[in-house]
Amino acid sequence: MERRDVVIVGGGPAGLSAALRLSQLGIGSVSVLEREPSAGGIPRHCGHLGFGWQSHRRIWTGPQFAARLRHDVEGLDVRTAHTVLGIDGDRLKVQNTDGVFELAAARILLATGTRETPRAPRFVGGTRPTGVMTTGALQAHVYLHHHKPFSRPVIIGSEWVAFSALLTCRHMGIRPVMMIEARDRISAPWPGGLAAGLLFGVRVRTRTRLVAISGRDQVDAVELECDGRTECISCDGVILSGEFVPEASLLANRPDAMLAGNVHGAVKTSGLCWREGREAAERIARGEA
Amino acid sequence: MAKTFDVAVTGGGVVGLAILRRFAMAGLDCVLLERGNDILSGASKGNSALLHTGFDAPPGSLELACMQAGHAEYLAIRERLNLPLVRSGALVVAWSEAERDRLGAIIDQAHANGVADVRPVNPAELGRMEPNLSPGATGAVLVPGEHIIDPWSAPLAYAHQALAHGAEILRRAEVTGGEFAAGLWTLSSLAGTVRARLVINAAGNFGDRVETILRPSPFTIHPRRGQFVVFDKPAAHLVSAIILPVPTERTKGVVLFRTAFGNLAIGPTAEDVDEREVAATDTQTLNRLRERALAMLPALEGVGVNAVYAGLRPATQFKDYVIEAVVPERWITVAGIRSTGLTAALGIACHVEGLYARHFGELPSPPAPIWTPVPNLTEGLPRPYMQGGEIVCHCEWVTRAEIDAALAGPLAAGGLDGLKRRTRAMMGRCQGFNCAAHVEAIFREAQRGAP
Numbered sequence: 001m002e003r004r005d006v007v008i009v010g011g012g013p014a015g016l017s018a019a020l021r022l023s024q025l026g027i028g029s030v031s032v033l034e035r036e037p038s039a040g041g042i043p044r045h046c047g048h049l050g051f052g053w054q055s056h057r058r059i060w061t062g063p064q065f066a067a068r069l070r071h072d073v074e075g076l077d078v079r080t081a082h083t084v085l086g087i088d089g090d091r092l093k094v095q096n097t098d099g100v101f102e103l104a105a106a107r108i109l110l111a112t113g114t115r116e117t118p119r120a121p122r123f124v125g126g127t128r129p130t131g132v133m134t135t136g137a138l139q140a141h142v143y144l145h146h147h148k149p150f151s152r153p154v155i156i157g158s159e160w161v162a163f164s165a166l167l168t169c170r171h172m173g174i175r176p177v178m179m180i181e182a183r184d185r186i187s188a189p190w191p192g193g194l195a196a197g198l199l200f201g202v203r204v205r206t207r208t209r210l211v212a213i214s215g216r217d218q219v220d221a222v223e224l225e226c227d228g229r230t231e232c233i234s235c236d237g238v239i240l241s242g243e244f245v246p247e248a249s250l251l252a253n254r255p256d257a258m259l260a261g262n263v264h265g266a267v268k269t270s271g272l273c274w275r276e277g278r279e280a281a282e283r284i285a286r287g288e289a
Numbered sequence: 290m291a292k293t294f295d296v297a298v299t300g301g302g303v304v305g306l307a308i309l310r311r312f313a314m315a316g317l318d319c320v321l322l323e324r325g326n327d328i329l330s331g332a333s334k335g336n337s338a339l340l341h342t343g344f345d346a347p348p349g350s351l352e353l354a355c356m357q358a359g360h361a362e363y364l365a366i367r368e369r370l371n372l373p374l375v376r377s378g379a380l381v382v383a384w385s386e387a388e389r390d391r392l393g394a395i396i397d398q399a400h401a402n403g404v405a406d407v408r409p410v411n412p413a414e415l416g417r418m419e420p421n422l423s424p425g426a427t428g429a430v431l432v433p434g435e436h437i438i439d440p441w442s443a444p445l446a447y448a449h450q451a452l453a454h455g456a457e458i459l460r461r462a463e464v465t466g467g468e469f470a471a472g473l474w475t476l477s478s479l480a481g482t483v484r485a486r487l488v489i490n491a492a493g494n495f496g497d498r499v500e501t502i503l504r505p506s507p508f509t510i511h512p513r514r515g516q517f518v519v520f521d522k523p524a525a526h527l528v529s530a531i532i533l534p535v536p537t538e539r540t541k542g543v544v545l546f547r548t549a550f551g552n553l554a555i556g557p558t559a560e561d562v563d564e565r566e567v568a569a570t571d572t573q574t575l576n577r578l579r580e581r582a583l584a585m586l587p588a589l590e591g592v593g594v595n596a597v598y599a600g601l602r603p604a605t606q607f608k609d610y611v612i613e614a615v616v617p618e619r620w621i622t623v624a625g626i627r628s629t630g631l632t633a634a635l636g637i638a639c640h641v642e643g644l645y646a647r648h649f650g651e652l653p654s655p656p657a658p659i660w661t662p663v664p665n666l667t668e669g670l671p672r673p674y675m676q677g678g679e680i681v682c683h684c685e686w687v688t689r690a691e692i693d694a695a696l697a698g699p700l701a702a703g704g705l706d707g708l709k710r711r712t713r714a715m716m717g718r719c720q721g722f723n724c725a726a727h728v729e730a731i732f733r734e735a736q737r738g739a740p
């Protein structure tokens with residue numbers, strides 16, 4: 001069985017910056033395992049500006065940032081299209097085009113990121129038409145596949161990622177009907193409501209909850225609830241933004257594994273995740289992990 | 290249209306497909322007309338996927354006979370079709386004194402129904418069998434023969450086997466009317482006119498509407514909705530058996546069960562609805578189901594929910610199935626296959642074949658059976674990703690080759706839902722956050738290339 005000093009699972013900003021730092025610090029054999037055909041993580045499909053400042057003092061789009069991260073680790077052992085299926089002790093079960101094999105690692109760093117909460121666990125009622133998706137999926141449709149899945153969606157949530165959804169919509173000529181937030185005010189720290197209204201012309205409604213979705217093939221309306229009153233809004237899509245959940249299924253048999261980036265829990269910017277990867281590498285180098 | 294079929298089946302649910310398979314394998318020239326863009330568009334797309342023994346079915350009923358024949362035939366053919374079986378067994382668990390008092394009658398009925406291995410389990414033994422079940426159970430009954438299967442691959446395999454034996458399956462082919470003259474049916478459908486010597490109505494929740502082509506329907510469908518909540522994979526090891534409640538007069542009640550795909554689910558509810566087509570879920574019911582699951586299995590706390598869904602049972606005013614031959618008009622009605630059709634389908638097909646032989650003439654001597662194994666999607670059998678390949682859906686480990694295969698051939702997925710059912714892509718914990726855009730792009734590409 002192949003043995004490595006450090007295996008990093010996930011080649012997003014956190015994983016790649018950890019790999020880079022470990023190599024700068026001269027740590028022996030380090031591998032990054034990334035399940036997608038290309039490394040870079042979530043920024044690969046965030047086609048708008050907002051990346052790179054904390055790490056490179058530049059302002060890039062997500063794909064530009066991802067390309068720069070890949071460039072930074074050129075020559076290092078980054079294995080794409082390698083899926084880690086499970087971890088047991090110091091052994092990783094890995095799948096690639098050739099089959100499934102095991103890899104042993106003295107140190108394992110999980111940088112597997114996070115995902116937004118989809119429809120099902122939110123227990124939204126109604127039928128199951130197409131046109132209901134998370135921001136991440138919308139971005140992949142728009143920026144990776146140049147596909148416009150709807151033209152008048154309602155955006156659920158107002159964490160900063162909802163503003164990423166607005167930018168993505170604008171890029172594709174999609175005109176959101178409304179942004180709704182269950183809490184008393186916009187969740188994003190920014191003067192978000194103002195931005196939504198002024199920059200995008202989108203109405204923001206707080207204290208409003210998504211109750212049900214209707215439509216047979218494509219979404220045709222949503223039922224909203226505000227202060228005990230329900231109301232139907234016509235639309236052809238629903239963007240479920242935020243409510244991030246760590247991509248932590250690999251922790252099942254290795255609850256003590258070291259983490260970096262968004263797999264940690266609370267969602268952060270890519271720059272912070274990049275910095276966390278770097279710090280994790282330094283802890284590994286100091287023998288603290 | 291020149292061709293005249295021996296048999297035209299209306300409805301591509303599990304029942305229609307099992308019947309199509311049976312007649313095609315018997316050497317008859319068969320066609321199936323399905324209203325949806327894909328097979329399994331009705332009741333058969335959302336059920337509990339349990340292979341029942343019939344231990345609690347009404348004694349002497351046709352339902353019981355068909356379930357037991359169906360259960361036996363599934364076990365006999367499943368390996369040749371590469372269909373899974375999770376031999377979980379079921380436990381009927383009593384949670385009160387009153388419920389415990391009814392367990393004896395359940396055992397008696399099971400034995401009377403010929404399910405001889407059903408036996409009582411005391412609370413201490415139950416605790417050893419299911420250590421994660423919350424304390425407080427007053428007793429239980431073990432039904433070893435209740436199993437878990439894959440609800441979609443089984444009917445898909447029946448469809449493929451029928452195709453291999455020369456049957457035709459028409460989708461987007463809603464039957465809208467028909468004329469019977471000179472011993473021949475001429476059915477009008479959205480896919481054109483079809484002529485056949487016999488019509489079998491297996492239209493599920495639309496059975497009474499299709500029946501009016503022949504006669505004022507002697508039964509009325511009153512759809513009964515069942516909602517489900519599916520938990521993420523770490524939950525599956527928390528129970529071993531299917532956990533059934535002590536049933537009431539009206540319903541078998543809400544069941545806690547593992548799925549063949551390695552999840553844990555709770556459901557179904559039993560709600561009378563007017564809607565025949567789309568099964569909606571509602572927040573309140575889903576919350577109640579989740580609470581119910583947590584009450585039975587406290588260790589579920591913190592486990593994520595992967596999916597929620599609902600199905601519509603084609604119930605009629607009658608308790609038993611409505612299966613009858615209308616001899617002069619060469620028509621067989623197969624209706625009201627309410628809550629046990631996945632189990633009973635193969636048995637129903639056998640029964641319907643018997644009706645045919647009795648009323649419409651001998652069947653030709655059958656050709657040698659052709660077996661059409663389907664791709665395995667479940668945890669218990671080897672899966673393609675283990676041999677390598679590009680994984681597209683990272684939660685369910687679905688490969689590109691599996692997606693391409695599901696989009697090719699005579700029964701290529703007719704829509705995204707059909708693609709999900711054939712591959713499990715997008716059915717995992719992220720519900721498409723990672724792969725939906727990719728999978729849908731592959732689907733659109735295949736549609737563009739399709740004739």
Ligand SMILES: Cc1cc2nc3c(=O)[nH]c(=O)nc-3n(C[C@H](O)[C@H](O)[C@H](O)COP(=O)(O)OP(=O)(O)OC[C@H]3O[C@@H](n4cnc5c(N)ncnc54)[C@H](O)[C@@H]3O)c2cc1C
Pocket residue numbers: 009010011012013014015033034035036039040041042043046049050051082083084085111112113114135136139161164247250260261262263267268269270271273274
């Ligand atoms: C819609 C959206 C918009 C955003 N917009 C911005 C923005 O404008 N500016 C900004 O700074 N930040 C933005 N972010 C946040 C930023 O993208 C994330 O903070 C950052 O990508 C997190 O980095 P990470 O390395 O922790 O995880 P990720 O980028 O998620 O990378 C994790 C990697 O791990 C891989 N992986 C997971 N499991 C396995 C496994 N089992 N085997 C192998 N590989 C695996 C994944 O394929 C992925 O490549 C946005 C996020 C989203 C979802």
Ligand SMILES: Cc1cc2nc3c(=O)[nH]c(=O)nc-3n(C[C@H](O)[C@H](O)[C@H](O)COP(=O)(O)OP(=O)(O)OC[C@H]3O[C@@H](n4cnc5c(N)ncnc54)[C@H](O)[C@@H]3O)c2cc1C
Pocket residue numbers: 299300301302303304305306322323324325328329330331332333334335336337338339340341462463464465491492493494495496499513514515516557599600601602603626627628629630631632633
């Ligand atoms: C919630 C729930 C849980 C269940 N659990 C189980 C279980 O654990 N085990 C078990 O054995 N059974 C179970 N069942 C029962 C089982 O799912 C049904 O008995 C079975 O699916 C009925 O199949 P069917 O072919 O009769 O009907 P359907 O699947 O509804 O098929 C009928 C088909 O006919 C088509 N159709 C309708 N009108 C026309 C027309 N005019 N022209 C052409 N096509 C038409 C429809 O589109 C549909 O595809 C459950 C059912 C539900 C709803």
